[in-house]
Amino acid sequence: MNATRAEVAAAACSDLFRGAGAVLASTVGVVPTLGARLARLTHAHALLLSDGEATLYADTPAVDEPFREPEAPLPYAQLFELIARGRRHVVMGAAQLDRHGDQNLSAIGDRDRPTRQLLGARAAATNTANHATSYWVARHSPRVFVERVDVVTGVGPARARAEGADRFHDVRRIVTDLAVLDLTGPGGTVALHSVHPGVTVAQVVAATGFPLHVPAEVPETRQPTAEELRLLRERLDPRGLRDREVIAS
Amino acid sequence: MTDKQVSIEEAVATLESGMTIGIGGWGSRRKPMALVREILRRDLTDLTVVAFGGPDVGLLAAAGRIRRLVYGFVSLDSIPLDPLFTQARELGAIAVEEYDEGMFVAGLRAAGARLDFLPTRAGLGSDVLPANPRLRTVRSPYSDAEYVAMPALPLDVALVHVNRADPQGNAQYLGPDPYFDDLFAMAATRTIVSAEKVVPTSALLDEGSFHTLLFSRMYASAVVEAPQGAHFTTCAPDYERDEAFQKHYATSAKDPEAWAAFERTFLHTDEAGYHAAVARFHAERGDS
Numbered sequence: 272m273n274a275t276r277a278e279v280a281a282a283a284c285s286d287l288f289r290g291a292g293a294v295l296a297s298t299v300g301v302v303p304t305l306g307a308r309l310a311r312l313t314h315a316h317a318l319l320l321s322d323g324e325a326t327l328y329a330d331t332p333a334v335d336e337p338f339r340e341p342e343a344p345l346p347y348a349q350l351f352e353l354i355a356r357g358r359r360h361v362v363m364g365a366a367q368l369d370r371h372g373d374q375n376l377s378a379i380g381d382r383d384r385p386t387r388q389l390l391g392a393r394a395a396a397t398n399t400a401n402h403a404t405s406y407w408v409a410r411h412s413p414r415v416f417v418e419r420v421d422v423v424t425g426v427g428p429a430r431a432r433a434e435g436a437d438r439f440h441d442v443r444r445i446v447t448d449l450a451v452l453d454l455t456g457p458g459g460t461v462a463l464h465s466v467h468p469g470v471t472v473a474q475v476v477a478a479t480g481f482p483l484h485v486p487a488e489v490p491e492t493r494q495p496t497a498e499e500l501r502l503l504r505e506r507l508d509p510r511g512l513r514d515r516e517v518i519a520s
Numbered sequence: 521m522t523d524k525q526v527s528i529e530e531a532v533a534t535l536e537s538g539m540t541i542g543i544g545g546w547g548s549r550r551k552p553m554a555l556v557r558e559i560l561r562r563d564l565t566d567l568t569v570v571a572f573g574g575p576d577v578g579l580l581a582a583a584g585r586i587r588r589l590v591y592g593f594v595s596l597d598s599i600p601l602d603p604l605f606t607q608a609r610e611l612g613a614i615a616v617e618e619y620d621e622g623m624f625v626a627g628l629r630a631a632g633a634r635l636d637f638l639p640t641r642a643g644l645g646s647d648v649l650p651a652n653p654r655l656r657t658v659r660s661p662y663s664d665a666e667y668v669a670m671p672a673l674p675l676d677v678a679l680v681h682v683n684r685a686d687p688q689g690n691a692q693y694l695g696p697d698p699y700f701d702d703l704f705a706m707a708a709t710r711t712i713v714s715a716e717k718v719v720p721t722s723a724l725l726d727e728g729s730f731h732t733l734l735f736s737r738m739y740a741s742a743v744v745e746a747p748q749g750a751h752f753t754t755c756a757p758d759y760e761r762d763e764a765f766q767k768h769y770a771t772s773a774k775d776p777e778a779w780a781a782f783e784r785t786f787l788h789t790d791e792a793g794y795h796a797a798v799a800r801f802h803a804e805r806g807d808s
Contacts, residue, residue, distance in 0.1 A: 325696035377618065377647075383612055384609075390595060391591055392648055393593045393621060395646070397620050431645050438641075
């Protein structure tokens with residue numbers, strides 16, 4: 272039962288929700304979505320899941336299958352109330368993430384004439400000011416992990432402290448195809464939390480475009496259990512979408 | 521009771537260049553596309569557009585109608601980015617006020633309540649603040665907390681599309697989410713409501729519960745019957761997003777020649793011509 276890199280990352284995403292209780296898990300991407308569903312089926316039974324639109328669901332289907340059992344409505348207007356209340360853990364993507372845990376979803380380059388316009392601010396600032404936020408990066412590279420993001424949409428711990436956005440601020444972890452990172456470096460900077468099986472610390476350092484804080488002891492990210500692998504392979508992702516998102520070298 | 525039902529041409533004729541126009545819906549969901557297409561047929565320009573953006577923003581930006589865009593994001597949902605909007609931004613063709621979505625909602629609520637601002641945590645520490653120099657923070661009178669003082673986003677006109685409305689402007693949504701159409705209507709001096717079907721008031725509860733009545737006639741100044749008026753965005757349960765057509769839109773938008781052909785086929789025509797061209801598009805693909 273050798274776990275693939277995507278399966279290791281999915282279990283790491285599941286671990287984001289340890290002890291979460293009855294909060295909404297909002298995920299962007301196949302691997303974090305698998306992680307949230309895995310969490311609900313194994314250790315975080317009270318977790319709430321939605322279709323990302325207007326409905327909370329009681330069932331936990333495969334990632335490419337529709338939900339069938341609505342348990343409550345959640346239109347966007349209510350979602351913003353829920354966020355302000357803090358009952359959510361979001362796993363967002365990022366076009367850029369920097370050493371201080373600041374994230375960019377908006378645009379690359381100059382504000383008035385960006386070289387690449389992306390989504391815009393979305394609700395990244397709302398999320399980071401209000402509740403637990405983690406990030407998922409499917410391809411760990413210096414293009415994503417930059418010294419300084421071009422536009423700060425999601426706020427990291429140092430800026431949150433400096434700007435008074437730290438009361439409910441909780442940027443938990445960054446899960447990638449190579450490693451798990453967190454914000455425990457000096458002054459709340461990005462630190463290496465664990466490396467996935469088969470990945471070296473040097474590999475992660477080389478794939479990171481800023482000086483990554485490496486603690487004296489870097490553990491290996493845990494292997495998924497046999498039960499988790501069974502759930503991933505047979506129930507949650509039988510068609511292997513995870514392996515299209517993570518192209519393990 | 522005032523009958524506010526007018527033709528789409530009459531409704532849009534009341535708009536003027538330079539106005540601040542709020543567009544309801546969300547991304548590629550229940551957008552008042554028929555009203556947007558009617559704007560494209562006229563020489564309205566210099567608009568400030570306030571929207572959770574989708575193809576409405578893409579089309580108006582590509583046509584050079586937007587002077588300033590107030591937005592939280594622009595997305596086609598099933599396709600992450602709208603190519604027309606990204607091109608306009610990368611050419612520096614439109615000025616933008618980009619807000620975090622939480623701030624955007626607070627701005628609409630403030631306008632609806634006739635407040636200058638509403639306090640919110642959303643945006644603190646992000647680049648939204650330095651990017652919008654007029655933004656200020658406000659200190660709580662009860663603690664040391666500091667909040668973003670999100671300024672009101674008052675609108676001259678709101679455009680919304682709903683599933684049903686009566687001739688007086690009572691508006692009903694039958695799908696999963698009202699989005700923020702009620703806030704847009706409340707934040708605006710005038711609201712144009714387009715609906716899939718205009719029905720008598722007595723028929724409003726035929727298809728949905730009392731809770732689906734989104735806002736009352738007091739917020740509506742004109743009612744337009746526009747079947748397929750949200751096409752190609754979703755207008756569930758009346759119809760889902762026309763994914764094939766949206767893909768055609770997004771693909772065409774990436775190539776000047778293809779875009780010119782798209783405009784000729786679908787936009788240089790009236791509303792009936794548009795829907796006829798869409799039907800031909802599907803017939804040629806062999807869609808049933």
